[in-house]
Amino acid sequence: MSTTDHDLKPEEFGQAAAAAITDALAHDFRGAAQVLASAGLCGVCATEDAGGLALDIAFALPIVAEAGKLRLHWPLLETVLIAKALGDSPLAAELVSGARVATWALQGSLAEKFAGHARCAPDCDWVLVADGNGGAALVDRASVEIQEDAALDPEHPQSWLALDKAQVLATLDAETFATLQREGQILIAGYANGAAEGALSATAEYMATRVQFGRPLSAKQAVRHLLARMRLVQEASNAGIERVLAPDEYGSVRRTAPVLAHALANAAFVIEKALHLHGGMGFTWELPLHHALREVRKFDAAFGAGALARQNGRDFIQSV
Amino acid sequence: MHMEQNPTRPDPAAGPAAYRDYARQWLRAHLPGHMHADSLAYRTPTLDECRDWEASMYHAGLAGMTWPQAYGGLGLTLREHLVVNKEVGALAMPESVSSIGKELAGPIIQTVGTEEQKLQFLPRILAIQDYWCQGFSEPDAGSDLARLRTKATQEGDSWRINGQKIWTSGAAKAHYCLLLTRTGTVADKHRGMLMFAVPMDTPGIRVVPIKSIDGKESFAEVFFDNVVVPDSARLGAPDEGWNAAIRVLSIERATNRMYRAWRFDSELRQLVAACKSDPELAKLLDDGHTQRRIGEVVGEIDALKGLVERTVEQLMAGKSIGARGSLTKLHWSECHQAFMGLALSLVSHVTPRSSALAQRAKKHFTTAYLFARAETIYAGTTEVQLDIIAQRIMNLPKDL
Numbered sequence: 001m002s003t004t005d006h007d008l009k010p011e012e013f014g015q016a017a018a019a020a021i022t023d024a025l026a027h028d029f030r031g032a033a034q035v036l037a038s039a040g041l042c043g044v045c046a047t048e049d050a051g052g053l054a055l056d057i058a059f060a061l062p063i064v065a066e067a068g069k070l071r072l073h074w075p076l077l078e079t080v081l082i083a084k085a086l087g088d089s090p091l092a093a094e095l096v097s098g099a100r101v102a103t104w105a106l107q108g109s110l111a112e113k114f115a116g117h118a119r120c121a122p123d124c125d126w127v128l129v130a131d132g133n134g135g136a137a138l139v140d141r142a143s144v145e146i147q148e149d150a151a152l153d154p155e156h157p158q159s160w161l162a163l164d165k166a167q168v169l170a171t172l173d174a175e176t177f178a179t180l181q182r183e184g185q186i187l188i189a190g191y192a193n194g195a196a197e198g199a200l201s202a203t204a205e206y207m208a209t210r211v212q213f214g215r216p217l218s219a220k221q222a223v224r225h226l227l228a229r230m231r232l233v234q235e236a237s238n239a240g241i242e243r244v245l246a247p248d249e250y251g252s253v254r255r256t257a258p259v260l261a262h263a264l265a266n267a268a269f270v271i272e273k274a275l276h277l278h279g280g281m282g283f284t285w286e287l288p289l290h291h292a293l294r295e296v297r298k299f300d301a302a303f304g305a306g307a308l309a310r311q312n313g314r315d316f317i318q319s320v
Numbered sequence: 321m322h323m324e325q326n327p328t329r330p331d332p333a334a335g336p337a338a339y340r341d342y343a344r345q346w347l348r349a350h351l352p353g354h355m356h357a358d359s360l361a362y363r364t365p366t367l368d369e370c371r372d373w374e375a376s377m378y379h380a381g382l383a384g385m386t387w388p389q390a391y392g393g394l395g396l397t398l399r400e401h402l403v404v405n406k407e408v409g410a411l412a413m414p415e416s417v418s419s420i421g422k423e424l425a426g427p428i429i430q431t432v433g434t435e436e437q438k439l440q441f442l443p444r445i446l447a448i449q450d451y452w453c454q455g456f457s458e459p460d461a462g463s464d465l466a467r468l469r470t471k472a473t474q475e476g477d478s479w480r481i482n483g484q485k486i487w488t489s490g491a492a493k494a495h496y497c498l499l500l501t502r503t504g505t506v507a508d509k510h511r512g513m514l515m516f517a518v519p520m521d522t523p524g525i526r527v528v529p530i531k532s533i534d535g536k537e538s539f540a541e542v543f544f545d546n547v548v549v550p551d552s553a554r555l556g557a558p559d560e561g562w563n564a565a566i567r568v569l570s571i572e573r574a575t576n577r578m579y580r581a582w583r584f585d586s587e588l589r590q591l592v593a594a595c596k597s598d599p600e601l602a603k604l605l606d607d608g609h610t611q612r613r614i615g616e617v618v619g620e621i622d623a624l625k626g627l628v629e630r631t632v633e634q635l636m637a638g639k640s641i642g643a644r645g646s647l648t649k650l651h652w653s654e655c656h657q658a659f660m661g662l663a664l665s666l667v668s669h670v671t672p673r674s675s676a677l678a679q680r681a682k683k684h685f686t687t688a689y690l691f692a693r694a695e696t697i698y699a700g701t702t703e704v705q706l707d708i709i710a711q712r713i714m715n716l717p718k719d720l
């Protein structure tokens with residue numbers, strides 16, 4: 001199916017996704033899988049044979065942005081990407097239907113027998129890991145020993161996986177895995193930027209209604225300017241992400257790493273300032289902004305906490 | 321890609337890709353060697369050399385892309401304008417010597433000018449036969465033009481103008497001033513604004529150059545002492561010219577010098593190449609912090625390209641961009657200022673024993689760093705842009 005066949009618009013997917021994600025938030029992990037799958041979100045990019053919509057990754061972007069905005073703690077972007085990468089495999093259909101849930105270890109490999117930064121790993125059925133030779137392997141999570149690191153997020157710890165006895169269910173060749181990694185960077189950037197947008201929107205609303213000394217806090221120039229700056233970086237990330245979806249003027253894919261590094265840094269900035277502007281309330285567990293910050297910081301850690309920007313610099317230097 | 325020395329100008333209906341290839345080939349074939357800012361052969365071009373180069377670009381079909389054919393333009397779309405701008409940005413060529421004419425006076429005249437004014441001014445702006453300056457700011461009215469004092473009084477078929485302008489870029493070389501005046505008093509705030517195209521050789525005009533931080537005299541004070549101009553110099557009815565300027569400014573803020581992001585890319589390559597040309601400076605590029613900063617600049621430039629391309633597509637779709645131009649202006653000015661800070665920190669290591677290319681880069685980037693101080697001031701300061709974003713994009717209430 002081509003997108004023009006149905007005259008679909010990616011932004012409309014975002015609006016529809018918001019309702020399904022809001023519904024999913026009221027369910028447990030498996031219930032959420034059913035809600036998200038029923039809404040067609042898990043299979044948005046998967047093949048039609050697998051029960052998916054076979055749409056371009058551009059249609060997944062507004063969906064994961066909504067997931068970020070609404071702070072959905074569920075591996076939606078990973079499931080979307082892995083379902084797409086599995087092609088016509090029967091395993092893809094299981095992900096599309098919500099019967100199974102997959103995540104992706106952003107660090108490590110099968111060759112190293114160790115991997116890490118797989119979101120929601122303990123709750124998932126399958127984990128995608130790099131094989132160490134350019135490709136990737138989908139392994140049965142039950143065959144993997146999980147060690148949790150709760151330092152950054154006690155409610156949703158980072159997961160490390162011992163892969164000594166990993167049982168491989170499917171493999172991805174180097175080309176397919178490279179595509180998945182590239183599209184993964186775009187979707188993670190979109191998720192982080194969505195989280196920033198949600199934090200900014202909540203903060204702007206709070207600042208406009210919270211009255212001190214007889215006036216809303218947004219009447220204070222320092223507050224208005226900080227909010228405007230938060231909006232600027234969030235819009236800049238958005239523009240960069242939109243641009244990287246399309247090929248360049250020569251038909252080549254664009255670099256995704258600079259956009260991801262930029263989006264993660266900007267999202268952290270926006271959410272940190274959102275916490276600050278909420279004052280003491282922002283430092284409480286009650287306000288959910290800290291969940292967004294932890295999630296963005298976990299992604300940042302998965303990409304080496306600044307190493308991505310350093311690598312982008314090295315790549316640029318080498319290109320001259 | 322094969323480079324033609326004299327590429328064939330594409331058919332206007334050929335589309336953006338044809339214009340991109342043509343622009344790339346023509347610019348690389350014709351830009352004089354000494355005008356390449358990243359070359360050892362570079363020497364500061366004279367005003368006449370810059371004018372001749374820019375005029376040759378126009379005659380080659382690489383300027384006035386979106387202006388109507390009746391007034392010397394090509395009648396093409398913003399997409400062709402953008403692809404040509406990308407190629408202009410990719411080459412380290414001199415900045416336009418006629419940007420006020422092309423990006424401000426021209427669009428305003430197209431919006432509110434009479435047919436006679438359009439035919440008189442527009443083709444000459446494109447052919448770089450006339451330079452323009454912008455007479456908006458005054459000592460008491462910078463970002464807040466409601467405090468404008470320069471007064472225009474009607475006397476039959478003429479207008480008598482008295483007042484003072486400041487920060488007028490290019491006033492010393494300009495043939496015309498796009499002059500903002502008022503017919504009443506400061507109490508009228510934004511009402512009663514009147515715009516004129518005033519010949520700079522009119523008796524009563526005095527230009528006093530101001531030396532800027534980069535050692536140049538690129539702007540000036542301009543005094544208007546009983547300057548009399550005919551009614552035919554008026555651009556639009558009272559308030560019409562100003563309202564057009566506001567509309568044009570909001571678009572221009574997002575689209576002027578559209579090549580910036582690609583020029584920043586080119587500058588970053590120039591900086592890295594200069595460092596690599598010298599063994600001592602090359603070591604700086606091995607530093608993790610420097611690599612990270614360069615990576616961050618790459619990300620910021622990519623985002624700027626995204627903002628520019630998104631603006632073009634929105635305008636092509638007939639959407640109003642309104643205040644969104646402030647996002648682009650704020651992003652490019654702060655991003656470039658920070659980038660120039662990084663550039664200065666690297667070229668500050670250059671000594672007389674460094675490579676010739678490194679020494680050339682030191683001269684270029686030190687001046688560029690100093691000039692970048694102005695980037696968050698002109699075309700609306702950072703604080704003005706932040707206010708616009710807060711009020712007009714985010715709709716933040718000042719009071720309940």
